[in-house]
Amino acid sequence: xxxxxxxxxxxxxxxxxxxxxxxxxxxxxxxxxxxxxxxxxxxxxxxxxxxxxxxxxxxxxxxxxxxxxxxxxxxxxxxxxxxxxxxxxxxxxxxxxxxxxxxxxxxxxxxxxxxxxxxxxxxxxxxxxxxxxxxxxxxxxxxxxxxxxxxxxxxxxxxxxxxxxxxxxxxxxxxxxxxxxxxxxxxxxxxxxxxxxxxxxxxxxxxxxxxxxxxxxxxxxxxxxxxxxxxxxxxxxxxxxxxxxxxxxxxxxxxxxxxxxxxxxxxxxxxxxxxxxxxxxxxxxxxxxxxxxxxxxxxxxxxxxxxxxxxxxxxxxxxxxxxxxxxxxxxxxxxxxxxxxxxxxxxxxxxxxxxxxxxxxxxxxxxxxxxxxxxxxxxxxxxxxxxxxxxxxxxxxxxxxxxxxxxxxxxxxxxxxxxxxxxxxxxxxxxxxxxxxxxxxxxxxxxxxxxxxxxxxxxxxxxxxxxxxxxxxxxxxxxxxxxxxxxxxxxxxxxxxxxxxxxxxxxxxxxxxxxxxxxxxxxxxxxxxxxxxxxxxxxxxxxxxxxxxxxxxxxxxxxxxxxxxxxxxxxxxxxxxxxxxxxxxxxxxxxxxxxxxxxxxxxxxxxxxxxxxxxxxxxxxxxxxxxxxxxxxxxxxxxxxxxxxxxxxxxxxxxxxxxxxxxxxxxxxxxxxxxxxxxxxxxxxxxxxxxxxxxxxxxxxxxx
Amino acid sequence: xxxxxxxxxxxxxxxxxxxxxxxxxxxxxxxxxxxxxxxxxxxxxxxxxxxxxxxxxxxxxxxxxxxxxxxxxxxxxxxxxxxxxxxxxxxxxxxxxxxxxxxxxxxxxxxxxxxxxxxxxxxxxxxxxxxxxxxxxxxxxxxxxxxxxxx
Numbered sequence: 001x002x003x004x005x006x007x008x009x010x011x012x013x014x015x016x017x018x019x020x021x022x023x024x025x026x027x028x029x030x031x032x033x034x035x036x037x038x039x040x041x042x043x044x045x046x047x048x049x050x051x052x053x054x055x056x057x058x059x060x061x062x063x064x065x066x067x068x069x070x071x072x073x074x075x076x077x078x079x080x081x082x083x084x085x086x087x088x089x090x091x092x093x094x095x096x097x098x099x100x101x102x103x104x105x106x107x108x109x110x111x112x113x114x115x116x117x118x119x120x121x122x123x124x125x126x127x128x129x130x131x132x133x134x135x136x137x138x139x140x141x142x143x144x145x146x147x148x149x150x151x152x153x154x155x156x157x158x159x160x161x162x163x164x165x166x167x168x169x170x171x172x173x174x175x176x177x178x179x180x181x182x183x184x185x186x187x188x189x190x191x192x193x194x195x196x197x198x199x200x201x202x203x204x205x206x207x208x209x210x211x212x213x214x215x216x217x218x219x220x221x222x223x224x225x226x227x228x229x230x231x232x233x234x235x236x237x238x239x240x241x242x243x244x245x246x247x248x249x250x251x252x253x254x255x256x257x258x259x260x261x262x263x264x265x266x267x268x269x270x271x272x273x274x275x276x277x278x279x280x281x282x283x284x285x286x287x288x289x290x291x292x293x294x295x296x297x298x299x300x301x302x303x304x305x306x307x308x309x310x311x312x313x314x315x316x317x318x319x320x321x322x323x324x325x326x327x328x329x330x331x332x333x334x335x336x337x338x339x340x341x342x343x344x345x346x347x348x349x350x351x352x353x354x355x356x357x358x359x360x361x362x363x364x365x366x367x368x369x370x371x372x373x374x375x376x377x378x379x380x381x382x383x384x385x386x387x388x389x390x391x392x393x394x395x396x397x398x399x400x401x402x403x404x405x406x407x408x409x410x411x412x413x414x415x416x417x418x419x420x421x422x423x424x425x426x427x428x429x430x431x432x433x434x435x436x437x438x439x440x441x442x443x444x445x446x447x448x449x450x451x452x453x454x455x456x457x458x459x460x461x462x463x464x465x466x467x468x469x470x471x472x473x474x475x476x477x478x479x480x481x482x483x484x485x486x487x488x489x490x491x492x493x494x495x496x497x498x499x500x501x502x503x504x505x506x507x508x509x510x511x512x513x514x515x516x517x518x519x520x521x522x523x524x525x526x527x528x529x530x531x532x533x534x535x536x537x538x539x540x541x542x543x544x545x546x547x548x549x550x551x552x553x554x555x556x557x558x559x560x561x562x563x564x565x566x567x568x569x570x571x572x573x574x575x576x577x578x579x580x581x582x583x584x585x586x587x588x589x590x591x592x593x594x595x596x597x598x599x600x601x602x603x604x605x606x607x608x609x610x611x612x613x614x615x616x617x618x619x620x621x622x623x624x625x626x627x628x629x630x631x632x633x634x635x636x637x638x639x640x641x642x643x644x645x646x647x648x649x650x651x652x653x654x655x656x657x658x659x660x661x662x663x664x665x666x667x668x669x670x671x672x673x674x675x676x677x678x679x680x681x682x683x684x685x686x687x688x689x690x691x692x693x694x695x696x697x698x699x700x701x702x703x704x
Numbered sequence: 705x706x707x708x709x710x711x712x713x714x715x716x717x718x719x720x721x722x723x724x725x726x727x728x729x730x731x732x733x734x735x736x737x738x739x740x741x742x743x744x745x746x747x748x749x750x751x752x753x754x755x756x757x758x759x760x761x762x763x764x765x766x767x768x769x770x771x772x773x774x775x776x777x778x779x780x781x782x783x784x785x786x787x788x789x790x791x792x793x794x795x796x797x798x799x800x801x802x803x804x805x806x807x808x809x810x811x812x813x814x815x816x817x818x819x820x821x822x823x824x825x826x827x828x829x830x831x832x833x834x835x836x837x838x839x840x841x842x843x844x845x846x847x848x849x850x851x852x853x854x855x
Binding site for chain 2: 190610612
């Protein structure tokens, strides 16, 4: 029997849980499985978790009224799931994996109720079978038992009766003391296949008679492909086709993308890549051939010199306070660069387009339904004729919320009906044609009281995308907002989105205020968090576990930061040392309140990973442009942490019982300000730009 | 031209250009996709395999230069309980992988190090295992190696 799209119980008592998300290694399949299985009292050993096919059945209410779907889904949990849909519509409606939403939205509002409904149905089915009152029956380990008679039956043996029972519309959920799986660090189900090479990523797709393609984009964003001389390349071994690709229509959150590109199709990835590099191609610069990082930042700097033109948050009257006689004003401005996601798996898609108007895609996508729609649009196919096979992803971090590389593969395959084609971007193409974390400048102006605490807070920045500039601190008058100043650079969400840069701005500035006031930066924050008890508790825990205040050797220092993102509150204490002019991060201590950790070890892993992802960016990450082109090309000049660079990362969890927060992204935001503040503690140097650089004496002199 | 290779104990004849990197012979010509393409310039280590037990970056090794038997992630645990090498078992125990893409290369690099130096220091690990992991599994890699060094 199928308890509607989410849960299937088979006659042999095996349970399959279908989830409308992808597990990119964050452990969400395990966590979502735990939530459903706990509520249904399933035997964890019998549970498997699969990604739901890219089908509307899993994305909106349509299935619930009885669509058979790809799985032979029966009619069903309309009443149970009806209330769920609006709450999870944003994420589930797109089958989107992003926004740290899997557990707190889908898990909480779909998986748990579906599991609880299934449990109620099996109890009812056993009651019917035995002619006993349901109130005398218990469920545990995928079995219903009747204690006084000793009767016992598996869920699998009950499926025929269960199929005749209407699931309850508001199943009772467990209370925390009844949990058997939630809150336990069960081993992640995706790990065994990731240690023996059997995990399949999109780039691993192999099909009979398939071809391999490589691509080269116009190096300037918005540039043109003027001419291609392919005569020599078509004679190279294994090369079969040279194709030009039109601009990909705007993808999510980056309407401006649209490179033109040339593709070589061959019988091996390496041959295709060699051939595409050997092509004689004339690219035109289009309108952006003079674009440079310096010119963009100059524009941003000018833009943010005014008060906010669009408000994110406004309370009181900052102007009145700042203009009052004798007001003490403190100002600073900060800058953050473009960043590429640089997931370890280069972008790749295999597509097969048939003459009969059907197509199949082998992808690694955070938005498989959107990929299906975009390919159908691009090729003029019906969406229901496009079948999407989603795979494990070698890192998402937001880059796979875009479908540009998927549409390209489909366009190539459409030129060769019946032949599957795998398009693989080189690392160079992946880094130079990203959807970058936007660069931004943020300017602060505050009025502080006699003790140096802010009483009015003005903050203006460019390139707005979320609410990350809000502050938790008790400042009476606030005006936070932005000026719309962007640049023609493809951009999009990068792990933690705006939270990847605003906490660097706000938490560095707060640190500057604390130091200007002569107050310990931790104590200063704590005083301003009197009315934010969850923030205060997280800050206190990070400070305690991070040995805040204990002596450190000369040249070393600690920095602290706290920030709320995706429903979770996180704080970090970083310890750094400057050795021979190099910043060395020795230790990072994180505290997080995510409401409740569903799988504590997976939460620890996510916060560790989020912190180190942020640390790579804070220490080295910078995409720069000159002549309209990205200057970086591979890991030698877009560096990432190696073992020797990576500090130990400790994670301490607060199970506050508050609404569930995400964990995939909140580990990232605090790293940059924590290490920048630690650098100040160690050296007195204030880093107002990312990546954080230690100023050498020579550099300081030449800047002066 | 034709090359005679021994891969995971099995003899293979491959007829390709001599400068084709071993990585692409493994992935596209033979179908052993557990060895990953990450950067193509030998910077990330995702393509690490063993030749004669020595960890090498297969994207930088032309097939004509291969002298000795090749072991890939698919063959690392051959003949062991559950077909898993002790490093693979330690990886499961420490719950190391996240996205998993770089892990084949990391495991191969660590297995080669431990074969020569069963109790590596932190410094040995740092100088030998220079793979990139974007998910940030670094702490758990160290924990898994420490557990193996004690065992």
